[in-house]
Amino acid sequence: MTGLLEAQEISVRYGSLAALDGVDLRIHDGQRHALIGPNGAGKTTLLNVLGGSTRPHRGTVRFDGRDVGRLGPAARARRGINRIHQRPAVFPTLTATENVVVAALPRVIPRRRWWPGGRRRAAQRLAGPLLDQMGLTAVAAVPAGHLAHGQRRQLEIAMALAGRPRLLLLDEPAAGLSAIEVGRLVELLQALPRAVAVLLVEHRLDLVYALSDTVTVLRDGQTLAAGTPDEIRTSPLVRQAYADGVA
Amino acid sequence: MRGEVIRRVPGGIAALVLVGLVVAPWVVDDYTTAILARTLALALVGVSVALLTGVAGMPTLGQTAPYAAGAYACAVVGSRVSDIGVVQLVVAAAAGALLAALTVPLVVHARGVIVLMITLAIGELVVIVLGRWRSVTGGTDGLAGIPPVRPFWGLPALANDQARYLYALVVVAMLVGAVLVLLRTRAGLVLRAGRDDETRLRASGHRVALHLSGAHIAAGAIAGAAGSLLVVAQQYISPADFGFDTSALLLLGVVIGGTASVGGALVGAALVIAVRDWLFGVLPGHAPLVLGALFVATVYLLPTGVNRARGRLRPPNAPAPQPDQPAAHDQTTVAELHR
Ligand SMILES: Nc1ncnc2c1ncn2[C@@H]1O[C@H](COP(=O)(O)OP(=O)(O)OP(=O)(O)O)[C@@H](O)[C@H]1O
Ligand SMILES: [Mg+2]
Numbered sequence: 002m003t004g005l006l007e008a009q010e011i012s013v014r015y016g017s018l019a020a021l022d023g024v025d026l027r028i029h030d031g032q033r034h035a036l037i038g039p040n041g042a043g044k045t046t047l048l049n050v051l052g053g054s055t056r057p058h059r060g061t062v063r064f065d066g067r068d069v070g071r072l073g074p075a076a077r078a079r080r081g082i083n084r085i086h087q088r089p090a091v092f093p094t095l096t097a098t099e100n101v102v103v104a105a106l107p108r109v110i111p112r113r114r115w116w117p118g119g120r121r122r123a124a125q126r127l128a129g130p131l132l133d134q135m136g137l138t139a140v141a142a143v144p145a146g147h148l149a150h151g152q153r154r155q156l157e158i159a160m161a162l163a164g165r166p167r168l169l170l171l172d173e174p175a176a177g178l179s180a181i182e183v184g185r186l187v188e189l190l191q192a193l194p195r196a197v198a199v200l201l202v203e204h205r206l207d208l209v210y211a212l213s214d215t216v217t218v219l220r221d222g223q224t225l226a227a228g229t230p231d232e233i234r235t236s237p238l239v240r241q242a243y244a245d246g247v248a
Numbered sequence: 249m250r251g252e253v254i255r256r257v258p259g260g261i262a263a264l265v266l267v268g269l270v271v272a273p274w275v276v277d278d279y280t281t282a283i284l285a286r287t288l289a290l291a292l293v294g295v296s297v298a299l300l301t302g303v304a305g306m307p308t309l310g311q312t313a314p315y316a317a318g319a320y321a322c323a324v325v326g327s328r329v330s331d332i333g334v335v336q337l338v339v340a341a342a343a344g345a346l347l348a349a350l351t352v353p354l355v356v357h358a359r360g361v362i363v364l365m366i367t368l369a370i371g372e373l374v375v376i377v378l379g380r381w382r383s384v385t386g387g388t389d390g391l392a393g394i395p396p397v398r399p400f401w402g403l404p405a406l407a408n409d410q411a412r413y414l415y416a417l418v419v420v421a422m423l424v425g426a427v428l429v430l431l432r433t434r435a436g437l438v439l440r441a442g443r444d445d446e447t448r449l450r451a452s453g454h455r456v457a458l459h460l461s462g463a464h465i466a467a468g469a470i471a472g473a474a475g476s477l478l479v480v481a482q483q484y485i486s487p488a489d490f491g492f493d494t495s496a497l498l499l500l501g502v503v504i505g506g507t508a509s510v511g512g513a514l515v516g517a518a519l520v521i522a523v524r525d526w527l528f529g530v531l532p533g534h535a536p537l538v539l540g541a542l543f544v545a546t547v548y549l550l551p552t553g554v555n556r557a558r559g560r561l562r563p564p565n566a567p568a569p570q571p572d573q574p575a576a577h578d579q580t581t582v583a584e585l586h587r
Contacts, residue, residue: 086451090451092441092444092448102437103438103452106434118434120434
């Protein structure tokens with residue numbers, strides 16, 4: 002089985018700092034892959050590289066068998082790589098529903114292709130259930146800029162799902178959510194169709210262990226360890242890394 | 249929030265204004281009627297400025313360029329080819345759209361103040377070309393003696409100021425209606441989203457440059473059509489109609505009107521042009537100074553108008569203002585790991 006996503010030898014430098022230094026990552030169809038590591042390990046940078054917003058200085062990214070290294074974020078999204086950002090990124094003056102509609106438009110399949118407004122209506126049909134899943138129905142008509150932090154994050158998750166992802170890149174989806182919201186998020190991610198692969202960056206290890214089948218640990222831009230959640234949980238190397246990272 | 253001033257104004261007042269606009273030519277003298285017709289043309293350019301500045305987030309000082317292209321195309325066609333209004337409108341809109349399309353590569357990748365500077369340069373360049381290209385444009389003397397327009401085949405020529413004013417009013421109403429309808433479609437929604445956060449729009453898979461190009465060309469077509477109305481109103485045009493002061497005034501009017509609002513842009517642009525024309529009489533020679541002061545005051549006193557364009561007035565890589573980012577959760581995770 003070849004990977005849905007294969008990143009090889011990824012290196013990103015900011016001045017003299019090596020944010021990523023020869024990182025390999027392979028994600029299979031439908032895999033739930035977690036990426037953990039202390040602050041500044043390079044997790045967000047790796048997501049940026051996979052999503053196309055950061056060009057690596059070295060290394061290749063292949064998605065679905067094709068080299069996507071030269072494609073920007075929009076082209077990669079149209080191929081099925083969707084993401085949420087560490088800082089929730091939504092359209093503040095658009096309502097929650099409109100946010101989801103906009104996110105759905107590029108990959109929506111209208112019932113009648115050449116019917117005016119068909120794409121919009123198809124996107125609209127997607128938005129309701131997605132907002133409902135995220136518990137945002139009550140604020141569907143509220144401009145996203147007026148939503149609370151946690152709601153904005155949930156809205157961005159709904160937006161990412163609206164793009165019919167094949168690979169979902171989640172940068173700390175639980176940060177800033179209430180316990181109830183985290184519960185809903187876990188349920189939602191567990192209920193995702195198996196065809197959707199997930200790369201989850203998360204500091205809360207209970208969530209990582211609950212949601213993932215593979216864990217990669219980054220530290221100082223390098224892969225420290227990779228394995229099943231059980232292997233990672235018991236790895237002394239990983240405990241050491243986390244202890245150093247905070248000291 | 250919706251930014252449509254016209255909706256906040258009670259419907260009654262809007263209707264009253266409309267009635268006022270329709271009966272105006274019978275209330276005021278011919279000279280004022282002609283000025284009102286020209287003001288309508290400029291207000292329509294203001295709508296195109298609002299479309300770019302407020303809706304698409306590309307502040308512009310260059311809409312006089314497609315406006316001029318439309319006006320000259322209409323004047324040439326009107327003098328040599330056809331006196332039919334519909335033909336002139338289509339030709340003018342096409343000329344405006346074409347000029348906008350040619351300048352797309354210069355503007356869609358720039359942001360904020362840079363766009364202002366580039367569009368300003370384009371506008372000035374067009375004025376220079378108009379002054380030099382004597383064989384077609386008549387140079388700085390302009391083009392005069394353009395025959396009165398016939399709105400449609402089989403209709404009489406519009407022989408007086410009232411008729412020409414009403415023609416302009418009908419065209420402006422129809423085009424503004426079309427813009428309002430367009431803004432309610434997918435295109436309008438995506439444009440507003442791009443103004444809010446271009447990076448996010450891209451991350452969702454939208455071709456942002458393509459959307460912006462489309463908006464730029466559409467705004468060019470509207471300004472071009474407005475140019476044809478100017479020709480109808482004045483039957484004379486010269487490069488002086490398309491100078492920097494006009495661009496600046498239109499941007500001022502749109503900012504006063506609340507940038508994202510089509511109705512606001514109409515009212516704001518018309519108001520500013522009217523004030524200018526009035527000041528010319530009252531304070532000869534000082535009108536630009538007064539308007540400059542008004543501009544500065546507006547930018548400071550009406551931050552909401554300017555704020556609407558902030559998505560792109562911010563430098564491209566600066567982070568969006570973000571109030572509440574919880575940062576302290578890392579401690580607990582480490583504790584969990586060591587448990
Ligand atoms: N645009 C940038 N310019 C300069 N340095 C950067 C930039 N982006 C990231 N870095 C640096 O690269 C390193 C990796 O950052 P990154 O954001 O990927 O870490 P992270 O693992 O996501 O951390 P966190 O858990 O805090 O989100 C850090 O040292 C960071 O300061
Ligand atoms: Mg990060």
